[in-house]
Amino acid sequence: MKNKLIIPLLLVFTSCMATQNDMLVLQSQIDDLNSNIYTLKKNQADLSLKIDDLNKNLTAFSENTLGLSTEMSKLSSKIDDYGNLTDKKINQIGKAVSQKNDKDDSYSKEADLFYKSLSLYSSKKYEQSIESFKEYILTYPKGQNIDWAYYYTAESLFEIKNYKESAIFYAKIISNFPAFEKTAYVRIKYSLSLIRLKDKTKNDEALTYLKSVERDFHGSFEAQTAKQLIEEYFPKNITKNPKTQTVKKQK
Numbered sequence: 001m002k003n004k005l006i007i008p009l010l011l012v013f014t015s016c017m018a019t020q021n022d023m024l025v026l027q028s029q030i031d032d033l034n035s036n037i038y039t040l041k042k043n044q045a046d047l048s049l050k051i052d053d054l055n056k057n058l059t060a061f062s063e064n065t066l067g068l069s070t071e072m073s074k075l076s077s078k079i080d081d082y083g084n085l086t087d088k089k090i091n092q093i094g095k096a097v098s099q100k101n102d103k104d105d106s107y108s109k110e111a112d113l114f115y116k117s118l119s120l121y122s123s124k125k126y127e128q129s130i131e132s133f134k135e136y137i138l139t140y141p142k143g144q145n146i147d148w149a150y151y152y153t154a155e156s157l158f159e160i161k162n163y164k165e166s167a168i169f170y171a172k173i174i175s176n177f178p179a180f181e182k183t184a185y186v187r188i189k190y191s192l193s194l195i196r197l198k199d200k201t202k203n204d205e206a207l208t209y210l211k212s213v214e215r216d217f218h219g220s221f222e223a224q225t226a227k228q229l230i231e232e233y234f235p236k237n238i239t240k241n242p243k244t245q246t247v248k249k250q251k
Helices: 002-122 126-139 146-159 163-176 183-196 200-216 221-233 242-250
Strands: none
Touching: 002 126, 002 146, 126 146, 146 163, 146 183, 163 183, 183 200, 183 221, 200 221
16 A cells, blocks of 8 residues: 555656756756847847947948049049140140241241342342232231332332332332331432433422432431432532632632
8 A cells, every 4th residue: 555655656756856857947948048138139239339330330431422422523623624724725835836837837938939039139130020029019018028028129120220110119118118227228219210200390309318318328328429419410409618609709
């Protein structure tokens, strides 16, 4: 009978022991789970903070990127402006060089025509020289040698005895180029052109210009030449020396 009672009690005790052990294991597992949950929550909080920091960094990066984009746009605009300015400068330089080349080419052509005309004059091909110098005058009215072109045209006309036209060209030199270095000579040749027209209405003007050479270029070779021409062509207009007149009266 006792044995029968002991066996159930042992079974109950054993069962209780097993249940208690399971409870301990379960409690341990629960503790571990809670610890893991705490750790997970902590990690989640840390992760959340890191995500917030990352978002802030992304926001700052976006702002910086936007600022950089704005600066790049400004820089691009400045580069475009600089490029436009550079292109403008290059175009201006190109035009200036082109104009200079055109000017140099124009002067070269002008000089060629002038010296070709001068060569004809030097060769005493006066009629050809006249045509060539007239072409120069028409083509380059403000040329560097325009005064000399008029001069050699007048001289060529005088040489072929076309005094009417030579007078016109000498007169143009006198009126248009008052500082011309051969002004005294030109006045004399103008006077001679008028004299050789044999038009008495021109004599007073011829005499006036001869006297102007005596007056304005006193003591020069041209002044002496003008005096001789006055004595030759206008003897009645010579101003006599008072002393000479007195001597004659005494005789």
